[in-house]
Amino acid sequence: MTDNTDSFLANRFRGYYPVVIDVETAGFNAKTDALLEIAAALIDVDSENRLIIGQTLHFNVHPFEGANLEQSALEFTGIDPYNPLRMAVDEGEALKSIFKEVRRKLKLYGCNRSVMVAHNSAFDMGFVNAAVERANIKRNPFHPFVSFDTTTLSALSLGQTVLAKACKTAGIEFDQKEAHSALYDTTKTAELFCYIVNRWQLLGGWPLEQETTN
Numbered sequence: 001m002t003d004n005t006d007s008f009l010a011n012r013f014r015g016y017y018p019v020v021i022d023v024e025t026a027g028f029n030a031k032t033d034a035l036l037e038i039a040a041a042l043i044d045v046d047s048e049n050r051l052i053i054g055q056t057l058h059f060n061v062h063p064f065e066g067a068n069l070e071q072s073a074l075e076f077t078g079i080d081p082y083n084p085l086r087m088a089v090d091e092g093e094a095l096k097s098i099f100k101e102v103r104r105k106l107k108l109y110g111c112n113r114s115v116m117v118a119h120n121s122a123f124d125m126g127f128v129n130a131a132v133e134r135a136n137i138k139r140n141p142f143h144p145f146v147s148f149d150t151t152t153l154s155a156l157s158l159g160q161t162v163l164a165k166a167c168k169t170a171g172i173e174f175d176q177k178e179a180h181s182a183l184y185d186t187t188k189t190a191e192l193f194c195y196i197v198n199r200w201q202l203l204g205g206w207p208l209e210q211e212t213t214n
Contacts, residue, residue, distance in 0.1 A: 008049045010110040012197075012206070017111035018043050018051075018148060019102055020193060021118050022186040023127045024077050026063065027070035030126035034063035035091050036079050037182035038128070040098045041190035042105050050201070051194040055101060058183040059094035060086040064134055077180050092135030095128070102141045114141040119154075119163045119189045121147035150189055153196050163188060170195045 009017060020041040027033030037060055044054035063069060063081050074081070081088075102114050118124040125147050132140050154166035163185065167174040172191050178184040200206055 007109045007111075008045050009043070010112075013111075013115065015112035016115040016143070016146070017102070017106050017109055017113070018117045018193070019105075019114050019142070020186055020190040021116050021124050021128065022182045022189060023124050024079060024180065024182045025127055026073045026079075026081065027068055028073075028123075029068070030130040032068045033073070034067035034069055034081065035061050035127050035131050036063065036077070036081055037061060038091075038094055038098070039182035039186035040102070041186050042101060043190070043194070045109075050198045053187065053190045053194065054105075056183065056187060056190075057098050057101060058186075059097070060088040061091045061094050062088045064091060064131075090135075091131040092137065095131055095135060095137060099137070099139065099141055103139075106141060113143055115146055115148055116142050117148040117150060117189065117193050119150045119185070119192075121149040121151075148193070150193050150196070154192065157196050157199070163192070167192055 020043070022039050023035055024037035025033055025035055037058070039056065039058040041056045042054045044052050046052050069081060080086070106112070106114060116125055116128070125145070128142070129144065150166070151161050155161050158166050158169045160166040160169050164174045164176060164179065167188055170192060172188065172195065174188055
């Protein structure tokens with residue numbers, strides 16, 4: 001890993017640095033429903049320019065003041081938002097901690113901006129953007145609307161759209177009992193993203209032909 005702008009990651013995604021994100025929430029409305037968990041997996045590159053999972057971060061999050069808590073969502077995730085054992089932090093603190101590490105990776109790999117990778121990425125991006133706005137965070141390293149959706153990538157490359165089924169098809173172990181934990185789902189989504197990108201490269205889809213002949 002180097003810090004110059006000719007690094008593999010800087011070239012691979014047009015200057016974007018991919019960060020895998022998963023959130024657990026108290027509903028589907030990013031503006032009104034609480035963000036309860038967030039996890040991030042930072043991507044690294046090995047000596048053969050294959051993507052690998054690097055540092056992972058995870059935070060339990062306090063519901064923001066006035067947040068809506070849908071009982072059906074809490075029952076689905078099994079999260080008790082007010083359990084003191086969660087050691088929850090404010091959403092702004094969680095995001096600032098993640099953003100700090102993302103900016104460090106941007107500098108390391110010579111990338112210009114981060115891009116969110118998530119399964120059904122519009123959902124996660126909506127909640128992150130809403131929390132950024134509530135916390136009045138000015139330095140958000142993520143692109144505000146560009147994302148890499150592993151649902152779409154999995155449909156194209158594996159014929160699957162459900163995370164568990166896509167992982168199984170790719171030969172990635174997936175425990176349904178651990179699902180719907182932000183850290184677990186982030187890790188599995190990151191494994192899936194790395195698998196898809198690395199396999200595309202192994203099959204000859206990258207680098208592009210015109211780049212190898214110039």
